[in-house]
Amino acid sequence: MKRSTFLKMTALAGTAFTVLPSSSVFGHPSGRLRIGFIGTGLRGQELLRLSLMRDDTEVTCICDIQEVMLNSALRLFEKAGKPSPKIYTGNDYAYREMLEKEDIDAVIIATPWEWHYPMAMDAMDAGKHVGCEVMMGTTVDEHWNIVHKTRETGLQYMMLENVCYRRDVMAVLQMVRQGLFGELIHLQGGYQHDLREVKFNNGQQPYGGGVEFGEKGFSEARWRTQHSVTRNGDLYPTHGIGPLSKMLNIHAGNRFTSLVSMASKARGLHEYIVEHGGADHPNAKVEFKLGDVVTTMIRTAGGETVLLQHDTSLPRPYSLGFRVQGTKGLWMDLNESLHIEGLTKPHRWEEAKAWLEKFDHPLWQRYGNDAKGAGHGGMDFFVIHAFLEAIKRGEPTPISVYDSAAWSVITPLSEWSVANNSNSIEFPDFTQGGWKTGKQIFANSDDY
Numbered sequence: 232m233k234r235s236t237f238l239k240m241t242a243l244a245g246t247a248f249t250v251l252p253s254s255s256v257f258g259h260p261s262g263r264l265r266i267g268f269i270g271t272g273l274r275g276q277e278l279l280r281l282s283l284m285r286d287d288t289e290v291t292c293i294c295d296i297q298e299v300m301l302n303s304a305l306r307l308f309e310k311a312g313k314p315s316p317k318i319y320t321g322n323d324y325a326y327r328e329m330l331e332k333e334d335i336d337a338v339i340i341a342t343p344w345e346w347h348y349p350m351a352m353d354a355m356d357a358g359k360h361v362g363c364e365v366m367m368g369t370t371v372d373e374h375w376n377i378v379h380k381t382r383e384t385g386l387q388y389m390m391l392e393n394v395c396y397r398r399d400v401m402a403v404l405q406m407v408r409q410g411l412f413g414e415l416i417h418l419q420g421g422y423q424h425d426l427r428e429v430k431f432n433n434g435q436q437p438y439g440g441g442v443e444f445g446e447k448g449f450s451e452a453r454w455r456t457q458h459s460v461t462r463n464g465d466l467y468p469t470h471g472i473g474p475l476s477k478m479l480n481i482h483a484g485n486r487f488t489s490l491v492s493m494a495s496k497a498r499g500l501h502e503y504i505v506e507h508g509g510a511d512h513p514n515a516k517v518e519f520k521l522g523d524v525v526t527t528m529i530r531t532a533g534g535e536t537v538l539l540q541h542d543t544s545l546p547r548p549y550s551l552g553f554r555v556q557g558t559k560g561l562w563m564d565l566n567e568s569l570h571i572e573g574l575t576k577p578h579r580w581e582e583a584k585a586w587l588e589k590f591d592h593p594l595w596q597r598y599g600n601d602a603k604g605a606g607h608g609g610m611d612f613f614v615i616h617a618f619l620e621a622i623k624r625g626e627p628t629p630i631s632v633y634d635s636a637a638w639s640v641i642t643p644l645s646e647w648s649v650a651n652n653s654n655s656i657e658f659p660d661f662t663q664g665g666w667k668t669g670k671q672i673f674a675n676s677d678d679y
């Protein structure tokens with residue numbers, strides 16, 4: 232059987248919520264998975280560095296449109312002692328030539344949000360599995376199109392949502408699964424990160440706090456800031472909703488049913504420009520549409536509520552603001568504490584540290600050492616490991632295309648709600664009923 236046919240067949244089984252026997256191992260003559268990278272900016276470089284550490288994977292080609300980013304990526308190959316990849320560059324669509332010419336099994340996409348959708352669609356049209364950085368598309372239709380494309384092609388799409396693998400979050404997942412918090416009632420999370428220096432960065436000192444963005448910017452300042460000019464909603468929901476969704480067994484007997492969103496006024500980005508660039512700086516005239524704090528509430532079929540907050544334009548320390556609350560107690564990450572009726576003192580918080588150690592996830596116990604030095608406290612190791620292992624073995628990825636779509640579609644739904652006086656909007660069911668019988672395969676073992 233041709234390798235591509237084999238992969239398509241195995242992946243098709245995956246999207247139908249079926250776990251294949253582990254004998255369905257990957258059949259490349261070299262015994263290695265062959266992958267390409269589209270986007271070797273700051274995030275792409277971290278995912279690349281981790282991929283280059285693996286013996287079961289060859290990165291044979293990379294694509295980017297900025298020389299500076301390609302050069303940094305090439306240094307990673309040298310450092311890892313791996314052969315230099317074929318490079319595709321020169322224009323925005325050079326990646327298409329790479330997809331057409333290269334005999335690769337999968338691509339990792341780490342480009343600006345607006346590029347994820349066309350690149351993922353083109354990759355699947357070219358017969359490649361997709362591991363894509365967070366955000367699947369910008370409209371609801373784009374999310375449906377990706378889901379349909381996986382069904383049509385039998386290929387897999389996994390959003391590389393790394394916070395699902397954060398060590399404390401995985402320990403709390405274990406506690407949820409073992410019933411310590413009782414029946415889940417209400418969860419909170421979000422993206423609360425002062426990104427002002429990232430959004431205005433001239434590149435002379437990375438994250439050095441300029442007031443430039445667009446062409447004059449560096450890394451995310453080149454593209455991310457523009458989204459804050461033209462859009463208003465929760466632009467980055469997946470770090471919060473991903474882990475919570477796994478605790479709620481979304482698409483394994485549960486699903487999101489409706490959403491409402493409300494945005495505050497926008498002040499932070501403008502004030503930052505005036506303070507750092509002066510009131511006469513041309514960017515001081517830019518009117519930012521994105522509210523400084525956007526609050527979203529989601530209801531599930533199981534009757535739980537989820538509150539998400541997007542807060543990236545004001546001075547504040549970083550926190551994803553997790554809260555996991557059930558009939559027996561709750562955990563919060565901000566005060567690193569929990570309370571469990573009958574097990575901790577009544578009406579008192581208890582430091583969570585010892586509990587998190589006791590419920591440390593088997594994946595972290597097995598791979599904790601390998602994850603040392605990987606980005607974001609080690610969790611980046613696990614997300615790329617999960618994608619590559621699943622594709623290599625022809626098994627369903629632990630974050631499915633349905634999960635990816637449901638987490639990312641929060642953005643266009645929230646934009647709609649904000650623009651419509653915080654009216655409620657129904658959540659699309661990308662599984663078309665499959666959520667009722669779907670099995671939970673995320674982090675069920677110490678494997679991947």
Ligand SMILES: NC(=O)c1ccc[n+]([C@@H]2O[C@H](COP(=O)([O-])OP(=O)(O)OC[C@H]3O[C@@H](n4cnc5c(N)ncnc54)[C@H](O)[C@@H]3O)[C@@H](O)[C@H]2O)c1
Nearest residue numbers: 270271272273274275295296297300323341342364450451
């Ligand atoms: N999961 C996480 O923790 C995490 C952290 C940071 C960034 N991200 C995500 O990763 C993605 C990339 O972010 P980043 O910080 O690396 O940004 P970046 O600007 O540093 O990198 C993006 C790269 O894409 C390249 N690019 C743009 N258009 C292209 C095209 N048409 N063809 C080929 N290459 C193209 C750019 O030249 C740049 O090198 C975003 O989706 C971002 O949200 C995720």
